Each structure stands twice: as C-alpha cells, then as structure tokens.
Ligand SMILES: Cc1ncc(C[n+]2csc(CCOP(=O)(O)OP(=O)(O)O)c2C)c(N)n1
C-alpha cells in the first residue's frame with residue numbers, strides 16, 4: 351500500500367461513499383456505516399482472505415452483515431475492493447432493480463453472502479456457515495474464517511442469544527463476531543432497555559471475549575482481530591468494539607438521530623470536511639482507490655462449494671418400495687423411513703424433538719459436538735436459530751440442511767423460513783404433529799392457522815402428504831427444489847395407506863385419488879383428511895351422490911400445472927368441498943366462493959385425537975349433512991343411479 355495512505359483514509363473513503371449513497375437515495379442509514387468504517391477497512395485490508403476475481407472461491411473467508419441496515423458500508427467496501435458493484439450501483443442505492451437494495455440481498459458473486467435486515471438472524475446465519483465450514487475443514491484441514499458484524503439490535507434479539515449459545519456449546523472456533531457497541535438504537539441510548547453484561551453473557555455461553563476495543567483505532571482493531579485468530583482454538587470469539595454512531599457528523603455523532611436519515615447537504619459537507627475530504631459526490635481520489643484495490647490478490651482456488659450438492663437417488667425404486675409396503679403409518683414415520691434411505695448429503699437436525707419428529711436416521715447420523723464432527727445437529731429448544739442456522743448452511747452449499755420441530759412451532763421460526771424462501775435456499779423443514787389430530791397435548795400444540803401462513807410465503811413449497819407414497823414424492827420434490835425451501839407437514843397419528851398410485855400423478859401436487867366419471871361432488875383433501883374423505887365419499891355414495899376425491903398434498907406444485915389439467919381435475923361446474931384440519935382460508939381458491947370448506951377456524955382442545963376430530967366437526971355424518979344442505983342434494987337412499 352502507498353505509505354501515505356493510511357487505514358483511516360481507507361475507512362474515510364467508505365464513509366464518504368456511504369454518506370453520498372444515503373443522500374442520493376434521500377433515505378437510508380448513515381450512522382452505523384460511519385461508525386463501523388474503521389473496523390471494515392482493517393478487516394478487508396489487513397485480515398480477510400478474499401479475491402474479487404474469484405468471489406465464489408470455496409477458500410474465501412465469509413463476511414456477514416447482520417445489522418443489514420448498515421449496508422451502505424458493505425456496498426461501499428465491495429465497490430472499493432473491486433467486486434462487481436459499480437459507481438452507478440452506488441448512485442442507485444435503494445432504487446428499483448438496483449444491485450444495492452435498502453437491505454443486502456444474497457448475491458455471493460458481489461460479496462454478499464446472505465440477505466440481512468431482520469436483526470439478529472445474520473448472527474445465526476453466520477453460525478450455520480461456520481458450522482458447515484468446520485465440517486469441510488475437518489476434511490481438507492483448511493482454515494475458513496467467518497466474520498459477522500452485529501449491532502446492539504442484533505444482540506437484543508433473542509435469535510442471537512439462541513444461536514450464540516449453540517455456537518459456544520459446539521466450540522465454533524472459526525467464528526468471529528464483530529460487535530458494533532455504540533450503545534445507540536433507534537429510540538436512543540440503549541441504557542434504557544439494554545443494560546446486560548455482554549462479556550458476562552458471552553463468557554457464560556462459552557465464547558472467547560475481547561472487550562473494550564476502540565473501534566476507531568486501526569491498530570487496536572487489527573490487534574484484536576489477530577489476537578482473536580491466533581488465540582481462539584476452541585471457542586468462537588466476540589470482539590466488543592466501542593464505536594460512535596455517525597462518527598464525524600457534527601452534532602449528530604454518538605446520537606440516535608444519526609441512525610436512519612440522510613445527513614442533508616450541509617451536514618454531509620461538514621462531515622466530509624471533518625474527515626478532511628472534499629470533492630464531488632462518489633468521487634474517491636485515485637490514490638485511495640488504488641490503495642483499496644492494491645490488495646494482494648489472494649491465491650484462492652476457483653473451486654466453488656459443492657456447486658449445490660444434488661443427492662443421487664433412485665426415486666422410482668424408492669417409490670416402488672413404498673407401493674409394496676402394506677402398513678398404515680403416521681406420515682412422520684413414513685418420512686423417517688424415506689430419510690433412512692437417502693444418501694449422506696444432508697446436515698440434519700431437530701429442536702429437541704428428535705424422537706417425535708423422527709429426523710435422525712439411525713445408521714448415518716452422527717451428532718455434532720464440541721469434539722466430534724457429524725451430520726446431525728442437536729439444536730436444543732431453539733427453533734428460530736435452528737431455521738436461521740439452516741439458512742446459513744444452505745447458503746454455504748456444502749450440505750443440504752433439514753430441520754425438524756412441531757408444525758405449531760414453525761411460528762417461532764417463521765421469519766427465518768420466510769428468509770429461506772426470499773434467499774432461494776434449499777432448506778427442508780420437517781414439521782410434524784400437524785393438526786388437532788395430535789390430541790392430548792391440546793390447543794397450545796394444535797396448529798390451526800400455520801398451514802395457511804406457510805402457504806402464503808412466496809417461493810415455499812408446503813407438502814402435506816397422506817401416506818408413504820406421497821411422502822416419497824414430497825421428499826423427492828424437496829431434494830430437487832434447489833432454489834426453494836420445502837415444508838413437510840406430517841401427522842403424529844397413523845393415516846390409512848391408500849391404493850397404489852402413479853408417481854407421475856402425485857408429482858402434479860393434486861390428482862384424482864378416487865376417480866368418478868360423472869361426479870356430483872368433488873372432495874379435495876390433504877394428509878390425514880384423505881382417509882376421512884374416503885369415508886365421506888362412501889357414505890355419500892350410499893345416498894346416491896357420486897364423489898370424486900382429489901388428494902392435494904402440495905398446492906404450490908398443483909398451481910404450476912397446466913390450465914387444462916387443473917380444469918379437468920376440478921371442473922368449474924362441479925360442486926366442490928375441501929377437507930383439511932386447518933384454517934379454511936386457502937381452500938376457497940379451489941372450491942370457489944360457492945364451495946364448502948370443512949376446516950378449522952377456531953382453536954382445538956385437549957383429548958384423544960380421534961375424539962377431538964369428532965368434536966371439531968371432522969366426522970362423516972356431520973360433513974355429509976353439511977354437503978347435502980349446502981348443495982341442496984336430493985337424497986334418495988338405496989336406489990342406485
Ligand atoms: C427484527 C427487527 N426488528 C426491528 C428492526 C428495525 N430496526 C432497524 S435498525 C434498528 C435499531 C438497531 O439498533 P443497532 O443495531 O444498535 O443499530 P444502530 O442504531 O447502532 O445502527 C431497528 C429497531 C429490524 N430491522 N429488525
């Protein structure tokens with residue numbers, strides 16, 4: 351580096367650009383970028399292993415910006431470091447279609463590992479990446495460092511607590527958390543709402559803690575980073591950097607007002623003057639830009655991680671095997687049987703319900719601990735972190751993560767599930783105990799609205815299979831959906847094994863499971879309610895109402911079918927009902943406004959599953975009555991048409 355250019359100058363270049371980005375956009379967050387610029391300059395220039403020419407190199411160190419609102423800093427750094435973020439991208443910060451959206455969106459080629467903004471989750475993503483990299487490191491003995499910026503907000507969020515607790519327990523020594531301790535969040539001085547002893551917290555979670563580092567002193571920053579790398583052989587590290595939000599902004603430095611609004615023209619100029627930098631917006635002096643770009647191009651391999659692991663599985667054979675099985679099984683048990691036959695490309699895990707959700711295959715799954723490396727993670731009771739860690743694992747690409755809990759607790763994980771979908775990540779969620787059918791644990795555990803909520807998430811497939819054959823296809827879909835997450839929604843209780851079907855039919859997401867040439871009524875059902883639909887159909891048949899049953903294990907996949915297929919399966923002129931033990935909302939799309947939905951729009955109750963079903967209206971007589979009444983069917987018992 352040019353001797354005259356100091357790290358402070360490199361940091362100020364980041365500040366300069368960040369100020370201009372927020373000014374140009376007339377919105378955004380200047381405070382944290384100005385506060386963290388010194389740490390960023392030291393990290394990228396002195397410590398990080400990176401090479402913008404091979405941005406996807408497996409060998410690169412990873413950086414996650416958990417406090418995603420500080421993205422003007424990240425974009426500025428990536429531009430300065432020579433990633434494909436150009437000056438025009440900086441100028442179009444926060445504009446439609448730009449490469450510099452208001453919070454970072456996953457674009458590893460541009461140096462952005464994960465999408466962040468929902469505070470705290472980036473920390474969990476980093477834990478997932480660190481965990482995956484440790485697995486890889488165990489094979490190739492290389493060092494893979496994961497750095498994660500986090501602010502007060504990230505550490506206030508419970509998800510960071512969950513994730514850091516697991517990281518400490520597992521001794522993820524390759525993870526370094528860079529805490530921007532400016533004691534400010536949006537509402538002001540955090541002393542009013544966040545006073546905990548951070549070193550104490552992280553010590554107790556099994557971390558290596560480096561406290562009270564001046565986040566504006568490049569030497570101190572570098573020493574802390576090097577110390578972290580050299581001394582932490584068995585623990586993750588947190589470096590607590592004392593910083594000033596809005597560093598150098600006259601009147602605003604150290605104050606919440608600097609958090610999330612443009613400085614305004616005059617204040618922007620005054621801030622640049624305070625840094626002794628004057629010039630046109632976005633224009634960085636040549637010598638500074640050169641110094642940023644003169645980073646020795648690390649010799650990083652051009653290998654890209656896993657290029658997305660694709661499990662090689664003979665699905666046809668697996669399906670044939672499923673057809674040959676004779677028993678009635680709970681769909682969670684079917685899933686377990688399928689999982690047992692899948693190859694070792696997964697990094698599975700469960701939130702302390704392994705024996706109920708049935709996520710651990712006995713032969714293969716070796717648990718990850720502090721001292722051993724395996725392909726299974728005991729996440730403990732940490733659903734949100736589990737899902738966000740899975741996002742980190744999936745974004746890394748070396749393993750496909752699947753994670754399990756009860757469907758009801760998908761709520762705890764919801765925003766991370768949403769983030770899997772938003773980031774196009776292949777995460778498989780195994781969600782069991784999927785309805786009032788779980789019985790005795792009662793309404794706190796019985797899902798009602800969860801299916802609708804999950805189905806409302808774009809780019810997420812929700813499968814609710816009825817038996818082993820459908821479970822095989824659901825797993826196939828999940829394994830092949832490289833750019834989207836999947837939820838497997840499975841029963842606790844046994845479901846009836848259906849007559850053999852064609853794999854190609856199930857793959858359409860919705861298909862005829864009980865044919866009828868000229869039905870008076872079509873019943874659409876999913877999962878455990880497919881068996882009930884058959885019983886209802888038998889009864890209706892006795893009173894001369896002809897029924898076709900459609901099993902629809904995956905609405906999202908069915909929606910993708912041709913108009914013709916959908917119209918043939920569900921002709922608009924035939925009366926339709928849907929039966930599903932969940933909120934009725936999603937089904938009007940298929941039964942139409944004239945149709946009938948036998949759903950559950952209130953909370954369940956504690957009791958044996960079958961009795962709770964009865965109480966909640968999922969019984970043959972009640973449904974038959976409703977059908978006859980709704981569609982004014984003329985009941986002519988005995989006499990066959
Ligand atoms: C889960 C979540 N809740 C709320 C927000 C809105 N929000 C964005 S930044 C912020 C304050 C965060 O404080 P801190 O991390 O200390 O950031 P600083 O003000 O220091 O930049 C809040 C509440 C969010 N992005 N994510």
Ligand SMILES: [Mg+2]
Pocket residue numbers: 501502503530531532533534535
């Ligand atoms: Mg803060």
